Amino acid sequence: MIEMYLIPILLGIVEGLTEFLPVSSTGHLILATELLGFDAQAWAVFNIAIQPGAILAIVVLYWRTFMDVLAGLMRWEPSAVAFTRNLLIAFFPAVILGLAFGDQIDKLLENAVVVAWALIIGGVAILVVEKLAKTSDAGGVSGVPFKTAIGIGLVQCIAMIPGVSRSGATILGAMAMGVDRKTAAEFSFFLALPTLTGATVLQLYKNREMLTPDDFGAIAIGFVVSFVVxxxxxxxxxxxxTRYGFVPFAWYRIIAGAAALVWLVNR
Structure with a gap:
């Protein structure tokens, strides 16, 4: 009975904590199930099903932005059109590669060692980008150039490897292309809506036979916890x-990845 509530709460906390940080929520969920001794395969669909909780948090936090964009689209305002165009363009590459290589991606989700190495390599990449990137104020998501939006979408596809981090790839990719930190982060937040919603719907449909009515209670708990966190x-x-940049997250990735790798090799 305790496990029925404890595991959904723990995994919901992990999802909420890591979904929008450049540390990989999927990677942390995979490592969490391994570390705590849970049946990773049994909880794989659950991990996917609670992602909309974190997505809803972005909708709530930025509801005014979305309402302004919607109103602007009705009047065909250039800024609203550019905002929507940029997100759709950045979303498109993930759709193509996700459908083309879905089975191969699913196999990587079972490999915790891949996650550990991806955390380490990603941490080093963050340090490099923070040191070398020359950024300037893009003026918000609508001000991101067309070609840069395409580039962000292509970079996001790297995050199909568990442990890379979707938010990390998009934020650091945007910064490498000259976008300022705040705009890069918000672009990543907004891009999460179509990307994670599409991925969640696709994975739940593919694994629909694994879901039973008994699972919905646990999913509801994980959803609410991930949303609040x-x-x-x-x-x-x-x-x-804004104050420290991404360096703290880089060192966290490197330390966490190295610790996970040592544990996985020696367990």
Missing amino acids: ALVVVKAFLKII
Whole structure:
């Protein structure tokens, strides 16, 4: 009975904490199930099903932005059109590669060692980008150039490897292309809506036979927990990167990945 509530709460916390940070939520969920001794395969669909909780947090936090864009689209305002265009363009590459290589991606989700190495390599990449990237104020998501939006979408596809981090790939990719930290982070947040929603719907459909009515209670708990935690984390995240940049997350990735790798090899 305790496990029925404890595991969904723990995994919901992990999802909410890591979904929008450049540390890989999928990677952490995979490592969490391994570390805590859970049946990773049994909880794989659950991990996918609770992602909309974190997505909803972005909708709630930025509801005014979305309402303004919607109103602007009705009047065909250039900024609203550019905002929508940029997100759709960046979303498109993930759709193509996700459908083309879905089975191969699913196999990687079972490999915790891949996650550990991806965390380490990603941490090093963050340090390099933070040191070398020359950024300037893009003026928000609508101000991101067309070609840069395409580039962000292509970079996002690297995150199909578990442990890379979708948010990390998009944020650091945007910065490498000259986008300022805040705009890069918000672009990543907004891009999560179509990307994670599409991935969740696709994976739940593919694994629909694994879901039973008994699973919905656990999913509901994980959904609510991830939503509440993500609400807090996103606000704090923007303050941290504005003041300290992404270096703290880089070192966290390197240390966590190295520790996980040592544990996985010697267990």
